[in-house]
Amino acid sequence: MIHSLFLINHSGDIFLEKHWKSVISRSVCDYFFEAKEKAVDPENVPPVLQTPHHYLITVYRGKLFFLSVIQTEVPPLFVIEFLHRVADTFQDYFGECSEGVIKDNVVTVYELLEEMLDNGFPLATESNVLKEMIRPPTILRSVVNTLTGGSNVGDMLPTGQLSNIPWRRAGVKYTNNEAYFDVIEEIDAILDKSGTTVFAEIQGAIEACVRLSGMPDLTLSFMNPRLLDDVSFHPCVRFKRWESERVLSFIPPDGNFTLMTYHVSSQNLVAIPVYVKQNISFFETGSCGRLEITIGPKQTMGKTVEGLMVTIHMPKAVLSVNLTATQGNYTYDLATKVLVWDIGKLNPQKLPNLRGSLSMPSGVPKPEENPSLNIDLKIQQLAISGVKVSRLDMYGEKYKPFKGVKYVTKAGKFQVRT
C-alpha cells in the first residue's frame, strides 16, 4: 500500500512529507530528481519509477509533484487515482492546489492526509465525509475559533461512512431546495493540414450541484439515451436501472459532484464547429516566414462560437512576430515561443484573420518541425453530441425543488496540424 507521500515544488524542494508506515528518508526522492533532470519538462517525468528498494509513483498537478513511495506490489492506477484525489481535495478545501496554499494550511493538510489514508489504505476520500470531520478553513471560522477556542475538527462520527450511501451525509437541510445539472462536452480532435478530421471524439460530463434537504431520490432521463454507450458513473448511480431503462436513478451527494462522464467515440460522426485555414511557411533563405490564419464557422447548429482562442508553439528559431489581427489581440511570449491569439466571439459575417511575418536570426536553417495549432472555443446552450435531458423527477421528499439544466460545448484537445 501507499507508504509515504512527498510534495515537491517546481524547483525541486520537498516541502511536505507524510509517512503512513515507518519513516522513509527523503533521500529516496533523489531518484525522482534524477529522472526530472533527464526529462527536462516537468510534464515528461515518467509517472512510475523503479528504485532499488521502492517504487515512486508521481502525478504532476498545479506545478506540484505528488510523489508517493510504495514498497510492495500495489496497483499503480490505485495510487495515481488516489494522488489525484488528494489534489482534488486540496482544491476543494482551499480553492486552489498550490505550494503557497498548502503551506498556509499545513496542519489541515496533515489532518486531511491522516484521515484519507490509514496504513496506506484509503479511509475517507469522499469530500462530504471529510468535510464533516475536518471543516474547511474560512476566514470567518478562524475568527470564530479564536474567539471561542473552537476547532476545525468535527467531533461527530462521520455518519456517511457507515451507511450504504457513504457519499451523502444525513440531516441535510436547505431553505431553498435546488438541483442544477451542467452538461459539458469537450471536443477532442485532430485536423490535418487540409482540414480533414483525422480523429475526433467527444468527452462529456454531467456536473451536478444539488442542494436538497433530506434524502431525495432523483431520476434523470434523456431524450436520446442511445447516444451514450460508453459511460462512467458516480458510485451513487444505480447501474441496473441504467442497464434496463437507460435512466439515471440516484440519491445524490450533497453539493457539487460529477454525476457521470461519457464518451462519444470517433466512430460516430463528431461535428466540428469551426474550420481553420492556415498557412505557416518558412523561406529557405532570408531568415523569415509567413503566417496566415483564418477561422470560420462549420457545424455550429446555429449557435454562436465564443471564447475563441488559438495557441501555437512556434519553432525555437522564431525570434519575433509581426502580425495584424482583424479581430482580437495576439501575444507572443519570447521565452516559451508561444503565440496566443485571443479572438473572442466568432462573427460569421466577418471572419477573423491573423497574418504577417515571422522573423528568425539570419543564418539559422529553416525549422524542421511544423507547429500545431491548439484551438479553444465555447458554445453555450449546445451539447454538440445532441444529448438532451428530458426530465428530472424526485421521489422520497415532499418539497418541490427548483431544477435547471445547462449545456455547454468546449474545445478539449482540439489540434490543427500544419
Next chain:
Amino acid sequence: MQEWANQLCENRQFGSKMTDSKYFTTTKKGEIFELKAELNSDKKEKKKEAVKKVIASMTVGKDVSALFPDVVNCMQTDNLELKKLVYLYLMNYAKSQPDMAIMAVNTFVKDCEDPNPLIRALAVRTMGCIRVDKITEYLCEPLRKCLKDEDPYVRKTAAVCVAKLHDINAQLVEDQGFLDTLKDLISDSNPMVVANAVAALSEIAESHPNSNLLDLNPQTINKLLTALNECTEWGQIFILDCLANYTPRDDRESQSICERVTPRLSHANSAVVLSAVKVLMKFMEMLPKDLDYYGTLLKKLAPPLVTLLSAEPELQYVALRNINLIVQRRPEILKHEMKVFFVKYNDPIYVKLEKLDIMIRLASQANIAQVLAELKEYATEVDVDFVRKAVRAIGRCAIKVEQSAERCVSTLLDLIQTKVNYVVQEAIVVIKDIFRKYPNKYESVIATLCENLDSLDEPEARAAMIWIVGEYAERIDNADELLESFLEGFHDESTQVQLQLLTAIVKLFLKKPTETQELVQQVLSLATQDSDNPDLRDRGYIYWRLLSTDPVAAKEVVLAEKPLISEETDLIEPTLLEELICHIGTLASVYHKPPSAFVEGSRGVQHKRLPGSAGSGESVESPDAGSAAGVSDAPPAVIPSQGDLLGDLLNLDLTPPSATGPPPAATSGMQMGAMDLLGGGLDSLMGDESEPPPIPLRTDTPQSPQLPHQSPSPPDYSPTELGGDLGGSPAMGAGFGAPPAAMPASFNAPVSSGGLDDLFDLGGGVGMPMGAYSPPKAIWLPAMKAKGLEILGTFARRAGVIQMEMTLTNKAMSVMTDFAIQFNKNSFGLTPAGPLQVLTPLSPNQSIEVALPLNTVGPVMKMDPLNNLQVAVKNNIDVFYFSCQYPISMLFVEDGKMERQVFLATWKDIPNDNETQFQIKDCHLSSDAASNKLQGSSIFTIAKRTVDGQDMLYQSIKLTNGIWVLAELRVQAGNPNYTVSLKCRAPEVSQCVFQSYEAVLKN
C-alpha cells in the same frame, strides 16, 4: 461598542495572519525552548497553537523529537483536534522515544473503551501506527475487542490494524489468532468491513506467499461479489484483485462471475475499471468461444479501455502499458480503435512512445494507410527521440504488413528527402531491415540512399549503409569507391562500423575480385595488424585464412543466403504474457516483467497462469487441466527459486536457505563459493571456450572445420558472427548468423576431446540392464527465469560414470548458442568432466538432449542440503543460475562390497550415536527382490539373516569420496513397512542415503 469593534478588527487581522505558513518561518534560535514553554502553558488555546507549530515543523522534516514528553502531556484532553494532533506527533516519534511512548499507552487503552466509536476507532488506529514493541503488546486486547465491536466503523478500522500489527510483529498476530478473526470478517454484514478485511488479508498474504489466507471457495466468492456492489471504490479494487486469484470450477461459474463484475467497467475510478478488466480477461479464458456471451463480453471491454485514454496522462500511461498486453493477447478487442492511439502534440513523451508501440501492434492491412499517414506526421515533430521512434515504426510496419511495404519504403524516401539528419539516419537503418525482409525488391532506392552517405555520423546508420553497399555491391557501380571512402578513417570508427566495413569489403571482393584486390588487402591488414580489438582481429584472420586457402568456401560462408528476418521481434513470450495478463493493473504489468523478477519481499510468488479454455463440450475437465498446469508449473519445493538463489549468491548478509542455523564456518564457505561462482567462475566459463576443439563456429560449412585450429585464438576470444552481424535490430541479430541447419556428417575429426567420445560410448550403454536408478527429469530452470531457456534434468550413473542428463529447450524467439556450464563448489566435489556439448545452435522451439559426464575431483564445500548443487549455465543471451539436488546413489561406487569380517568389525567400531533409523513405508517387494534392486544401484547385500519371519539384510555402500555406509534392512513378510538402520562415520550422509533407498525401492 467601540472597544468591541476594535477587538474584532484586531482579531480579524489576527485571523488573516492566522495561516499556518507562519510556522515555517520560525527559524530563530531557541525555538524549541519557546515551544516547550508554550506547550506547558495553562491556556488551552496556546497549547493547541504550540502543538500545531510542532506538527508543522515535523512535516517539513525538522527534528522536534526533543519535545516528546511535553507533547504527550497534552494528550489527555477532551479537545478532539488537539488529541488528533498529538496522535499525529506520537506516530512520528514514538519509535525514537520508546520509553516515553509507554506513557501514552494508558490513554490509548482508555480511549478504546470510549462510548464514542470515532474515538475508539481513532485510538486503535493510532496505536497500530506506533511501531514500538512494548506498545504492541498492550494493543492486543483492545484490538481483539475492536474486531468484534458493535460498530462497523470500529471493526473496519480494526481490520486494517491487524495488517499494521502483522507488519510489526507477524508472529504475535498469528499467536493471538487475529488472522482467523480477520478471515471471519470476510463474512461481515457490512461491505466496508469486508473490503478492509480483504485488503488487510491480501497485504498479509503477500509476505506469506504459501499461506492459504485467502481461501477462496464459491461461498466466499459470493460474499465478495455482494460486497463489491456496495463498498467504496477503493474496496472494490481490493475485492476485484482478490477475485482475480480465484479459479472458477467451470465455465458457468466463470460466466456468472463475469456478469457480476461487468458493471464495474462503468466506474469513474480507473483503477476499479482496470482491476475489473483483469478479472474479465482471466475468466474469459474459461468461456467457450462459441458462446454468445463471449462475444458480448469482448465488445464490452473496448469502451472502458478507450475511456481510460481520456484521463490524466499518468493514468493514461499505466493504461497504455496494460493495453499493450491486452492487444497482444486479444487483438480483436481494440482492432477498430486505432484512432484513439493517435498522438497529440502535447502528450507527454512517455504517453507518445507507448501509443506509438500500440499503433504498430494494431497495424493491419485494413488500417495501414491511416497509420502511415500518422507516422509520417510524427516524423516532423520536435522531440528527436519520438521522431526516431516514429521512423523506426514505419520500418516495423513494412515488415509486419507485407502489402504496405512499398508504401512504407516510399514514405521513408520522402523522409530522407527532408534531409533532416537524424531522420535520414534512422530511415537508413530501417531500410536495411526492409531489405532483409524483402530481398531483391526495393534495391532501386539504393541510389537515393547513397546520396546521403556523407551526412551519416551515427555508427548504427553508418554500419547499416555499409551493409547495404556490401550486400548489393554488384549493383552499385562505385561500391569500391564508397567503401574506400569509409576506410580512410578506419581507426576512428566504432567497432560496429569496423566489423561491418571488413565484412562488406570481403563481400565486395568475392563479387568483384579483379578490381578490389588492393582494397581487401588494405582492410585485412588494418583489421589484423593495426587493430587491438580482438573481435575485429579474429574476424580479419578468419577471412584472410578463408580467402587464402579456399575462396570457394569463403564465398559459401560470406555470401551464404541469409534467412529472412521474422515479423515481430518484440512480442512478449507467450508464457510471460499469460502471467502478465493475470497481473493486469499491477507494477508487473507496467514493467512487463513477472512479479517474482523485481518486487522486493515477494519471494516465492506463485506464478499465475490463465485458466485453461473450455470447449463447449468439455467444460468439466478443463478446470482440472488448468489447475494441473498450475501445479506442475510451480517449482519443486526443495529447490529454491532462482530469485532466492541469486539472492543467496549476491547478498552476502543473507543467511543460507535452511532455517536450522548451520555453523558459521559453513556460512562463510558458502559466501566464498558465491563469490567464486560469480567472479572467477564467469571468467573460466569464458575461458572454457578458448580451448579450441569443442566450440564449433556458428557459420561452419563442411569445408571449414579445420580453420579454428590454425587461426590464432587469443585468450579473450569471444565468438562473433562471420557473416557480419549488424547488431542493429534484434531481428537482424537473430537471423543473420544462423548457420546451416544440420551439422555436416563428416564433422567428427577435429572434435575429439574425451567428452564427446565418452558421449558416444555411453550412448550404447544407455540401454544396458544394470543401469542404476535415475529419477525422472524435473524442471530445473523454468523458461520464464532464463529468458526463454528451459532446462529439464536428472542425474544418472551409467557404467560407472556420473552423468547429468538435461533437455534444453529454447522457448524464446531467437536462436541460442554458445552454451557452457559450471558448478559451484559442492559437498562431493562434483564437477563437469568436459564442456557442455551443444553443437548446433538451438533454434526457437527446438529441444536438445545433452548428457554431461561428471567427475568428483572438483573443490569440496559442504552444502545444505548435502546433495545440493548450484549450477550456472551460460548461453549467448545471459548467464543463468539454478540449483538442483542429485540423488546420492549417483555416488555409490561399484566396488562397494565389503568383506563380511570387515563389515562386522566396522559395524562394531562405529559408535552407536552414529546410527540412524528410518522407516520405508508401503514397499511391497520381497527381501530378495529388494536386495537385487538395491544391487543395481551399488548397494550390496553382504549377509542375510532371518529371525522370527523377519529378514535382516546387511548391506554396504561406498561413496566416491571413500566414505562407507553400513546398513541393516529389516523386512517382515506381509508388512509393507521396512526399517533401515544406517551407520556411518559421517552421519550427515545418512539422510541422503535413506532417500536413495526409498527412491530405489519404490521405482
